[in-house]
Structure formats: C-alpha cells, structure tokens
Amino acid sequence: MAELATRTLPLAGAYGGSPAVQLQPARPAARISLRARPDAVEALSAALGLSLPTAPKTSATGGGRTALWLGPDEWLVIDEGDSGLMQATAASGAVHSATDVSHRNTAILVSGPGASQALNAGCPLDLSLKAFPVGACARTLFGKIEVVLLRTGPDAFRLECWRSFSDYAFGLLAEAATDAEI
Amino acid sequence: MRKYSVFALVKEAMRSHKGWEPHWVSPEPRSSYDVIIIGGGGHGLGAAYYLAKEHGITNIAVIERGWLGGGNTGRNTTIIRSNYLYEESMDIYEHSLKLWEGLSQDLNYNVMYSPRGVMMLSHNTHDMQSFKRHINANRLYGIDNEWLTPEQAKAFCPPLDISKTARYPINGAALQKRGGTARHDAVAWGYARAASDRGVHIIQNCEVTGIRRGPSGEVTGVETSRGFIGAKKIGVSAAGHSSVVMQMAGVRVPLTSNPLQALVSEPLKPIFPCVVMSNTVHAYISQSDKGELVIGAGTDQYHSYSQTGGLQIITHTLDAICELFPIFRRVKMMRQWGGITDNTPDRSAIQSVTPVPNLFVNCGWGTGGFKATPGSANLFAHLIARGEPHPLAAGLTLDRFRTGRLIDEAAAAAVAH
Amino acid sequence: MTTHRIKGAGRLTPARTARFTFDGKIYTALEGDTVASALLANGVHLMGRSFKYHRPRGILTAGPEEPNALLDVSRDAARRQPNVRASVQEVFDGAIIRSQNRWPFLSFDIGGFNNLLSAFFPAGFYYKTFMWPREAWAKLYEPIIRRAAGLGVAPKEADPDHYANRFAHCDVLVAGGGAAGLTAALSAAQTGADVILVDERAEVGGALLFDTAVTIDGKPGYDWAQDVLRQLKAMPNVRVLTRTTVFGYYNHNFLGLVERVTDHLASPDAALPRERLWQVRARKVVLATGAIERHMVFANNDRPGILLASAARLYLNHYGVAVGSKVGVYTAHDSAYEAAIDLKRAGVDVVAIVDCRAKPGEAVVSAARGLGIEVLTGYSVIDTAGHLRISSITVARNGSSNNRKIPVDALLMSGGWTPSVHLFSQSRGKLKFDAATERFLPDVHVQDCVSVGACNGTDDLNTLLSDAAAAGGGALRLSGEVPFAWTGGMIGAAEGAGKDKVVKAFVDFQHDVTAKDIRLAVREGMHSIEHIKRFTTNGMASDQGKLSNMHGLAIAAEMLGKEIPKVGLTTFRAPYTPVTYGTLIAHSRGSLFDPARKTPLHAELVKAGAEFEDVGNWKRAWYFPKRGEDMHQAVNRECRTARTVAGVFDASTLGKIEVVGPDAAKFLNLMYTNAWDNLKPGKCRYGIMTREDGFVYDDGVVGRLSEDRFHVTTTTGGAPRVLHHMEDYLQTEFPDLKVWLTSTTEQWSVIAVQGPKAREIIAPLVEGLDLSNEAFPHMSVAECTVMGVPARLFRVSFTGELGFEVNVPADYGAAVWKAIWSRTEAMGGCLYGTETMHVLRAEKGYIIVGQDTDGTVTPDDAGYGWAVSKKKPDFVGIRGLKRPDLMREGRKQLVGLLTRDPAEVLEEGGQIVENPNQVKPMTMLGHVTSAYWSENLGRSIAIGLVANGRARMGETLYVPMKDKTIAVEVTDMVFFDKEGGRIHG
C-alpha cells in the first residue's frame, strides 16, 4: 500500500487581529455546492437532515450541517463533522447537482466587537444586526475577491473564500482589524 | 483672420489687448447649406475646416448642441500616439499624427502638440508578445515604436518603479517617441477659428432633433431647436450621441456609450516627463503644462449618458497608478469628471457611407478620439466631399459588421491563455 | 517679534504650545492653532506666490477655500505633503513648513518678473505665440512654462503612511456641523435613526465659531454647539466625524468622505491610518454646508494683509489673533461690520469701514459709529499699496475722482456670501438663480436629500433652526437671536475696476485671473461660461472657483449684456476639496493591491527552486533552474528530460467547471463546436468554444465521468469568463435545460506527469485502476484512489508524450506532488514550468488560445476545422462562422515556420512578408505567434498566422527584423513525432 497523503491546509500558521477583532482560520470542513430546482428541495432536505433555506440571505442548520442560500437554485452546505454530503444527496432521488468543493473553499472566523467594522473595510454590505442578523448569509465582495459571509453570532462571522484568495482575505482582515474600534 | 504671432502679441500689449478679433463668428443659421456637420467637437470642426481648405466647399454649418468642444474634446486625457496594430488603424492614426506635427502652424493656433513620448508598460509574457507584435508591425509600416528594457524605461521616466518585488514587475515597455499630448481646448478653438475664417458657419446651442429625408430617401436637412435647416449632405460627428442622431434617420449602429472617467491632481512642479500607459495594471498618466497629473482609466461597465461614473473606477485607477509610481500616493486629486465614449465591438471607428443617401457617419472612436482628431477630420472631409472613402479609411465601413471583417484592436490586447 | 495674540480673546489654552519652522525660521504656536493662525499671531502674512505672475500673497481665508497660502508640510523626508492649506493644517510640534513656487526666497522671487511683464501675458496668450520654429514648443517654450507653473513639489519617496477604508450605511447623513447641521442631526438622532454627522473642521459650530453674537436656546452659539455635540456623542445611534470632508456625492445617495486622522498629531500611533476613506450609503442626506464669503474685486486686491472679514473674526474670536494693528474694512455686506466691531472691542484700531453701498443696514452702521469707527458709505477702495504687506488703501466717493489715502496694515473685505451648493450639484440637483439676492440656490432635489441653512439661502436664524429640525424628522424645536439681520452683497467688479479699466483686479487669486482677463475672453468670442473658464483658467485652480466663480460669471454677463442665468454656471465636480490618492487607494497597496493567487503546490515549487511568472493574477512556475543555469539552459534540460525520462508539471491553474445534470451533454453540445452526446463515460475529448461571432474563445479537454457529469477544463485566463458565458446562455437562452455549473478550479491540485516513464512513476501510487494502454488508453478519465485519497486520473497529454494528470483534492496536492517528484527524481526525471510546457506543446503543433489565436481566428483558421460538428443543428457560433469574411479565401491560417538557419529563433510578434524589399508601408501576411529553440529537434521552431498559409507549404517567406531579415519555410505544424506514436506509449 503506498504511503497515505496528508493535508496541507491554506492559512496554516496565519496570525493577525487586534484587541477589537480576533481572526482564526476555520477547521477543515466538508462542503458541497448544491444546485437544484425548487421541486427537489424537499427530497434533498430530507436526505441532508436539515430544511434547505429558500428565502434569500438565510441559512439553516441541522445535524452539524449548515446550508447557506446563495441563489434561487444554489446552496453551499458545510459539514464540520464527518462528510458523507455527496452520498447523502445522491441518495435523495431528486434531480440535482452536488459538487464537492471541500478543498476549493477555506474559511476565516472573524469575531469580536470590531468584527463588522473590519469586514466593512472591504465589504459594501450593511452588516448591522438589523440588516444582517445572526444566521444571515450572502455571497458578496471583500476588497477585490468574492466571498461568502455567514453571521454566526452577534459579533462573529464566518468568511468563506476560494483557497488561492485566502492570503489576500486574511491580509486585508488583519490590516482592517487594526483600524476597528472597540 | 488676424495672424497670431509674438509680434501681434507685443503690438496688442501696447494697447492692453483691445484689438483682438473674436475666434469665430456666431451667425444666425441660413435656411440651408451644402453640408451640415452635426457635432461641434474636434472631429466636426476639423472636417468643416478641411472641406473648406482642401475641397473648396465653404457653404457649411457645424451645428453643436451645447458649446464648442464641450463633449469628449474637452473631457479627454489628451494622449496622442499612432502605434496601433492593424493596417487600417495604423493608416488613420499615423495620418493623424503627421497632421498633429504641423497643426499649430497650419491653424496659426498653438495646440501645444508635445511629442514627449508614450510608453506602454509590459508586465508579463503576454504583454511582451503583444507589444512586440505592435513594434514589428509599426516598423514595417514606417511608424516609430521601440522596445525598452525595464532599465531604459526607468531612465526615460524616472518616477517609474521597476523593482522586481512589485506585484506585477515590469519586464519592458514599448515607446513611441513621437507620441505625446496636446491642449484639447486649443484643438477645438483652433479649428473653429480657421473654419470660421473660411466662411464656415458655427452654430452653438442648437440641438438636432430630427433628420428630414426626401422622396428617394436622401437627406434634405435637419430639424433643430432653432428650426429646420436644409442640407444636401449631412456628416454625423456626435461621438457619444451618434446612436441618438443616426436613429433620427432610421440607421442602427453597433455602439455602446459608456462613461469614461478621468481625474487631475493639484498642480505640481515638473515631475512626470512623458505619457505612461499600462493595460495589465489598467491606467494611464501624464502631466499637463499647468502641472496637474492627468490620469485616466477604463470605462464604467454600464451604458450611460450621465457624464459621471462610480467612485470605484477612480479608486481602482489610483490603485494602479500608485503601484507604478509609489511617490504619488501623497499627491491629491483636485477634480474628477467623465465623458461619453462611443464604443464599437472591435474598438475601431466607423467612418462610412450609410444606407441613407448623402448621410455620412464618423463615430465609434471610443477612447481613441482625441489622438485621431486631425486624421479623422481630414479623411471624413474627403468622404463627404467625394461620397466615397479615402483609401486610408477604406476599412472603417459600417458594413464590416455584416461581413465580419472586423479590425479587432480590442482582441489584440485581450488577456492571455 | 511682537505678538498679535489678544489677551483673553479666543478659545485656545495659552499654556500648551507647539514649535514649528516656516522657511527655516522657528515659530511658536498654541495647541489648536492652524499654521495660518500661528503665523498671523507672529505677524507673518506673506505665505505664497501666485501661479502666473508670482505676486506675493498672504492668507486670505480661514477655511478650505484658501487659494493663496498653499504650503509644503513635512514630518520627515518621506512624509512631505505639497499644496497644504495653511488655514486648514493644524500645527503639530516639530512640523517643517516651507513656502512654494518661489526661487530663491518667498520675499525675493525671480518669478516676480512675470508681474512686471504681465502686459505680455494676458489670458490665453500661449495660444497666440510659441509657434515658431515648429519643434521649439516642445523643446524650448514648454519646459520653461512647466517650470514656472505648478505650485508644490511632488514627494520624492514612497509614502510610508497607511490609509483605511470603511463602507458604512446610515439612515441620515448630515453634511456640515454648523447651527443647521447640529440641529438636523440632533432632531434625527432623537427619532432613533442611525445618523452620521460630518464636519471638516476640528470643532463643530461652523459659523458659530466666529459669529460670537449669536445665541441659540439661550446660550452663546459656540457653547450651544459643544453642548449638542456632547449629547450626540452620548447616543449609540450617532457617529460624529470631525476633521472629515464630504468630498463626493455620487449616484443613489452614495457619498465619499475623507477623515484626517493623524495629520494634526505630533507623534501619531503607528497603528492609526493617516486618513480614512468612508464610503457611505445614506437613506437620506441633509446638506448643511453653509456659505462661503466672497471677496471684493478691485485694483490690487491681492496684497498680503488683505483677508475676508469672517476670516479675521475667526482668527480673533477662536484663535485670539488680531490680523493687524491698523485695520481697514471694504465691504458691500453688513456682516463685515461685526468683524470691525469685534476687533474694535478687542482694542484694535479700526481706521475705516468703506461701504460701496449708499444705504447699508442702519443698525450695523450706527453700532460701528457708536464705537468711534469712521464709516464711509457710498465710497470704494480704488487701489492699495505695499509690496510684501499692504501699507495703505486709496478710497474715493463713488463717481468722484478726488481720493484719499488711508494707511493700514490689514484690510478686511466682504462681497457677501455664496451658498455652498457644490454637493447639491454633484447630487445632480437643479439650481435656480434668485435674482433678488443674485445667488444660485437649490431648486429640484433629484436624490433623497434636502438642503438647510445658508446653503439653501436661508438667512434668518429661526427659519434655519426650524427647517433643520424638520429635515431631521424629529420633534426638536429651537430658537435663537442675532444682533443684526444682515443685508447686502454684490457680485462682479467693484468701483474702479469697470469695463474700461486696465487695473489688476483679481477674480481668481491662485491663477492670477483679473476682471480684464474675463472681458478679454468675451471680446475674443468666448460667450459660454465654460469657454470663458477654460480660456482664462478662472476657477480651475486647487480651490476650484469657490471664491471666483460668481464674480467671473457676473463680469462675463455684464460684458455680454445678458442675465446671469442665461450665461450659465460651470459644473460643480467632485471632490469638494482635494483628496489624497493614498486615501482613495486605502488598503489596495503592496500585497493587497491585487490578490497573488498561488496553487496548492506553491510551497513545494518554491522549495524546488522555481522561478515564477504572472499569468493573469496567478503565480505560475516558469522554469526550475539548477546550479546556475539560466532560463535557456534550464528549459533545454527540462525539454530533453521530459521526452527521454519524464517531467512533472503543476497544471492546477487551468479552469475547471463541473457540468452536472440530465441535460449536461445537450448543454455542452450547444456551447462547444464539437459533439458530446456520443462521448462515453470514462472518455475525454478536446473541445473548442466560440462565441456567436465564430472566433475561437477558449478550448480545453472535457472528461465525461458519468452519464450526467462532465469535468470541463478551460484555459487559465479563460476560467471566469467561460463560466460567465455558459451561465449567460443557460439562464437566458436555454433555461429549460436541467443542468447546473459549478467552478471546481480550486477543488483540485493537478499534477501532470508526462514522458516514457510516466506510467511507471504513478503506478505504485494509484489503487483501483489498471493503467495499461488497453484498459486506460489516451484520452481516458477514471475516478480512483491515489495515496489513499479519492482522485480523478486523466490520461491526457499536452506534450505528445505518454501523459497523465493526477487530480487530487487540493490540500492533498503537496503530499502527492512530493511522492511523485521523489520517484521521478530517482529515475532521472525533472520538474518543468510553463516555458517548457510552451516548447513541448509547440513541438507537437498544439495551439494556445490567447497566444496563437487573438479573438480574430476561427477554428478552421487554427487548423481545428475537424472539431466543428457538421451534423449538430445548433451551437453557439454556428451562424457567425458562415459570415462572408470568415468563409473567404486568403484568411490567415496557423502554420509551422522553420527558419532557414536552424539556430535562428524568431521573435514572437515578428511580422511575415512575401517580399522583404518592398517599400514601407509593407504588405504583411501575418505574424509569428509562437517561437522557441527546440532542444529535442536541435533547431528552432515556430508557429505563425499567415494569409492563405496552408496553401503555401514549402514556400519561403521573410520576417524582416530591425537589423536583419530572416528567411523561413512554411511547414506543417507538427515538428516532433509526426506519426504521434509516443502519446500511446
């Protein structure tokens, strides 16, 4: 049996943040980009063990998995536990497209009183709790890259981006963190 | 017209400049003219001048919606060069550059043509291939354009950063020494004065609202905000508004009018000797004689006649400029504005007869309008006078979009594999 | 040095001082002083030289509209800032300040000779001369003019400071923190709305800072303002931004603000940005931008010591500084009287108030006379004297010729107040001209914004307070008193500077534009205000016409015999005041200028000593030099080794799109020129994509993993635009197809192993797959396991050798790469980069879209006519391909080019001609698209686009270069292993 491959994570050893903003590369997670028409939502929700959100800017969690609404026929499903996402959707019996993007994306956890200010250094969205409550998510821009934002708490966000943009994302967050007030 | 010279200036200084004549006459429009040019920018006024000077046609009216040179002529970043790629482009832009070289003397009006050199920066292998293709084609066509090493580029333009640690290090540059800048307002006023002196009527604040046509479909004149004015021939030279005017004659054209923004810095002592352009980092810069850094970039993405654009275009432009010239980061932006560029799918102009008899169109110059002004005007005059294009402008037909014989200057610069 | 600080006046604390140098001399300022107030306190008025005539100029204003006192301010060599307004820059301890635009000294400037010769330099003189001889303009005249022009010196070093950006949203943005702004902000804040209040000064209050006689809510104006500020700062839904300018009002209530964070601090915290750019989307905007006092236009109105009346009041009432000891006043507006009254009460000798109006406001006149000040109504100042400082004014009763000289060391002037409608105009609001008061005022608000206070032409304090409260939307009700209701104001030339006069009555101080310049422009046929502005450059200086626009317009209208609104108004453009480039750039610098995209194998490539090149925003391994090899030697070794043993290459940047769904094959049939429904799962096919116009747009290998799942690859540069192109057609032209697209470019590390030993290298790492030719032939794809990891293995080759591409989930790429590379190295194989990849594929005649094609090349031109399906009823490009010019004879076609001299390597971009001796402009047949030295063939090879190329096999053509002409033979494009056996090895 040939030796087993090990993982080399993006942002390994990345360090930054300020008293107002803590930055932490997220643990590796399983992810699928799920696309389907509305008529397949019920079957896919059952297969995944959570009810896929159908309203814009919303997410849903269930069984350690989180599903983010990205478009009328598009979700990003993240599972930090064991994966099995592809197998689950395949068994749903619904017509759909599921594509493993676990390694395409990586994520940065942004938390602290200055979290939304740091994000607003590059993101044009209104990140007040009123406009972007806990559980809200959106694909948007952060500086010169595309990201997916999920608010996980009043002062906590998960920023998903493609692997090759993660140095840029972390660098901009680190610089923006020093400019955020408590 | 009174000849301008240092002697005239001294003489007038003695009597506190009371004796200067108006640049142009602003007559009431006649009932009809032999030729009407729609659009009082550099191209329109120039065409009237060359019709009078080279084709002996002087019963002409140039009709301008607002004030002379108020469109793109007064809003561009005044860059002049002729090192384009395709023969059709080289023909017309080199014809224009040769006219630039003698324009002040021809018009007896100092348009301040300043051949300080236009340097296009190469940041990667694709840029190098593209520029060398231009350089080789230009050489065989008799147009000066030379390849510089990064060190030579730095010597020619000292503020340039050629360090290898830059995000997109410079691996060379293409320099056209005869390229440079000129004073845009002076081009409009110089042509207007010379045309007016030869009997051309210049009619401002007169918006064309319709094109009237005769029994066999030929043009017979224009409806305007100041009444109907007859014409045997009509030349449309309305830049960003070309689609609007051509549709008055039922002719559709392949244009999109986009805002093109530019900005100037506060005036500085001389620091920037030439013109520098970069496709990859996407910006271009020169310093005006008053000392302002004149900076321009790409168009806003959507079609608009608002002559304003988004702040993000300005910030992205300045990102690029300060990446190339880090010492300018503390300099301040004094003013930003926008023009309306008429862009064709292949980024080459249209100077052509149209399906409507005696209706000629000169448009689609996009971001290349200023540098083309004398050449375009000169050849458009030939087209209007003779009814068929001058050989140097033969390729710029409206029909090329039917046959597919495009002159794709845009593709030549597209990003690589 | 006598101090002009008045005991007990102003609001600065005398204890805290700061020292700075101005042109080498050391001065002392109080903390909170601006450079202007500090210099005035030390009796210094001379601060600059004008642009054209280099006339000595003093501070004129106390705000951002300052045209004269532009200084060079630096902390150290790198932190040096030109063109800084002395009236805005606060003094910090240790500041090094220099005057500009003068040589050798401010007090003695050679440039001043221009003033003597000014008769020869009227507006627009440079259009009339400098035309002989032809080259002289660029070589002689222009350099001289450029050296004289310009004000400050550009910094010489890169800026070490950093800047920040903040997108923000609010319900109400209030521009201006004066009486109106504070009221609107408090009113809005009390409704619970999110409010941002912005003021360009260090302290709120606006006009209340100098107008000490005003009381609001029973308190002195300044105290009321600071009290409201405390209330606002205590509210969580309010953000107050001082030292911040709203510089731009863009579409849909989007506003650009610049906050000056550290420029006033002696030793700022290194973590702080120097300035912060705010990009605010406001639901509603309240413009409370006040008004700017105008100067008077009269002969020699520009000597140092001549200031705006309100400026003198601010220097006295806020900074405690008297601008002079023998002060004259020349006015057409009542407000100047209060300046005289304040100075008189502070013990300063106010020698005379000259009011050009026959009947000014009685209250202010009697108040002034009550204090013993001589008030001359119906008089005018018709001249001034004094070189580096004003020494006297000459006054005369209007219409009479006998005049009288009054010695002064300062002259305050007021032509009245111009409502600041800059931001309103930027919001594309429509202005109207109020003929009674000769003011342009907001008329139609186009965006969700409202103007309140002086910028709306509201003079009465209580109307202002109620309008502002209403604009805020809250229940706040305030009232206040003012001692005098101001009347008056004039625009245009004053007495003694009329139509027939040739005196220098300055309209635009910085650009030295006089009243007679504007009249000259009108005489020369310039009748539009835009022509007049551009011909004279009136209003084109760094203060952008804040003081000069209205005067210029009035003088032009008088010459034209037209109503002012008929002459028009020039456009107010962003920014309101100049904005630092660094601020607009904010974070986009250095490594954050543009993302540097690296593949998952990047670290390994660096360890292996790779040189990198930029491809789009990717960093790609270019070549792997060993022991002092240059690129040429490294590439030759890599090329040789790849074909004799094996080469390993990082192909991760290639675009990858997963096309999934029952209609996947149908969709690909529409998007690519070739057919896909007969491609069996486990097989691959090379696809060419065109747009509707029929020109090659992208290409790549497509692998079918199952009935409804395709793994589509695109060029590196093409990845985003191909996906966008596909989504465009899928969503709008073929919406009924059940298929979806997902970008997987970065899901996979892609390790290409090419060469005779390729199979031997990867075999031990691959489980669950028979790699033999029979089971896994060329152009196959299979899902398997590599080193225990789920992988996709492709049997594809871009080198013509036996080739595999190992696709493993990205994070595993480095480990798999190390394993493959150690086995390859042991067998004598090599790593290779993009340069070698280019050579090997060219040896096989494979094209590169974007290099061999440039958007004007059809599939047939490129020799890929076979890939265009003849059977399919429809695909994108099917009609475009059949257009006349794309079907005509003589199109440029890709062909091989072999130089007669095998050692000669052509230059990519070289032009190809039939007859090298033809005279220029030559007829060109095409150009060299790819050219390399081929180590494997021991000679140079090239590919080129040549008119009618395929019909010219064996012909000799020529590539004329600068110093030589190179003969080439037109050949087939495949140079190496023509029978193509190796790929099936």
Added chain:
Amino acid sequence: MLLIHCPYCGEDRSELEFRWAGEAHIARPDTISAISDDEFAEYFFMRDNTKGIAWERWRHIHGCGRFFNAIRDTVSDKFLLSYKAGLPRQPVPGSEPAAAPAVEGGVA
C-alpha cells in the same frame, strides 16, 4: 456607485456585486443557422444605445449569480424597475394601465 435591486435577492445591493450584461430582450433567433448576414449583424452587433429609458440586463455575479432585467434611465442613472429573467419586456412603472402582466420583480 449604483444601488441595484436584485429581484431574486429581493434587496438593493451595491453595483460592485453586479456585472452589466448589455441590452435586454434581444432573443437569440430560434433557427439561428438560417438567418441572413444582415439579420446576424442586427442580432449580434446593432444596439439601441438609448439615451433615456433603456431595458438592460444585469447579473448579480458576486451575489445570487442570476441574470435579470432592469429598466434604467441612462441620463439620470435612476433604476425604474428590476424584474426576473424570462418575463416579457415590462412596462415602465406607472406608465401602463393595470392590464400589463403581473410584475414579479421588485420595485427599485
């Protein structure tokens, strides 16, 4: 910086998230292989380039990813309506009697 209403997200978003995609309601001819050269030039190249009320396409590329249509005044840059792809050309709000088909898109 424009503020654009995305009919799928049901929210106004900054122009940075969008990409302009040309004029709307230029349907690709059904049997495109059979049309004339003139008809192809008309379809692929010729444009109204309207000064005033224009029907155009946008894509919320860095958002929900959907193409949609919008009505915008190209002089004031004011959006009058955004509506989902697939709907026929919508009338300018307030200019047509109620007979026009139900407008699914949101109002800018």
